[in-house]
Amino acid sequence: MKLIYSDASPYARTARIAVRELGLSAKVEEIAHHPFDNPKELVEANPLCKVPCLINDTGMALFDSQVIGEYLDAQADDGTLFxxxxxxxxxxxxxxxxxxxxxxxxxxxxxxxxxxxxxxxxxxxxxxxxxxxxxxxxxxxxxxxxxxxxxxxxxxxxxxxxxxxxxxxxxxxxxxxxxxxxxxxxxxxxxxxxxxx
Structure with missing residues (x-):
């Protein structure tokens, strides 16, 4: 999985903390992009061009920090965040x-x-x-x-x-x-x- 984030975004931070708390760091590659730069990878994945944006192993993009958090929680063996x-x-x-x-x-x-x-x-x-x-x-x-x-x-x-x-x-x-x-x-x-x- 890939997680597109920005260092300053508090929304992206919640997703990055979730990755670590759920023990998923080895399964999630974190890619830093500033959304104001309209990076191609982010624009193609999220029409809103906002972070965080998670691209799962099938290529499906998930966006909004709550949706991503719930998805990551479901991927963890003992997901308990929600x-x-x-x-x-x-x-x-x-x-x-x-x-x-x-x-x-x-x-x-x-x-x-x-x-x-x-x-x-x-x-x-x-x-x-x-x-x-x-x-x-x-x-x-x-x-x-x-x-x-x-x-x-x-x-x-x-x-x-x-x-x-x-x-x-x-x-x-x-x-x-x-x-x-x-x-x-x-x-x-x-x-x-x-x-x-």
């Missing part, structure tokens, strides 16, 4: 929240890239969503599964992306419990090997 959230509506909702917060953080970065064309309205909306969403996650940290699974993976990717792309977002520092939880995950090989850059 088993907890699939049995618990609150966990599934928290997982949906992390996906929405990742979308918000990426949209905020795209708006910042406009320079003087930034939208004050959307900036306010994005930061407000982050404030509320992170507070909600922190409030429900105790309900996270003890094992490191897809909800944890998304949360790690989210917090690290905010630190990486949005250092101006100082309110992140105020979520003490969330940051403590995040720091506890930093020694996992799957996390250190996929740090954004």
């Amino acid at each position: 088993s907890d959230i699939n049995k618990d509506w609150q966990l599934r909702t928290l997982y949906s929240l992390t996906r929405g917060l990742l979308d918000t953080a990426v949209a905020l970065q795209q708006d910042k890239m406009r320079g003087e064309g930034q939208s004050e309205f959307w900036q306010e909306r994005f930061y407000g969503a982050l404030d509320r969403g992170l507070a909600y996650l922190q409030q429900h940290l105790a309900s996270y599964p003890k094992r490191f699974e897809i909800l944890s993976i998304n949360t790690v990717a989210l917090v690290d992306y905010l630190r990486f792309r949005h250092p101006e977002y100082k309110k992140l520092d105020g979520f003490t419990k969330l940051n403590m939880w995040f720091d506890e995950q930093q020694n996992r090989p799957s996390v250190t090997q996929t740090a954004p850059k």
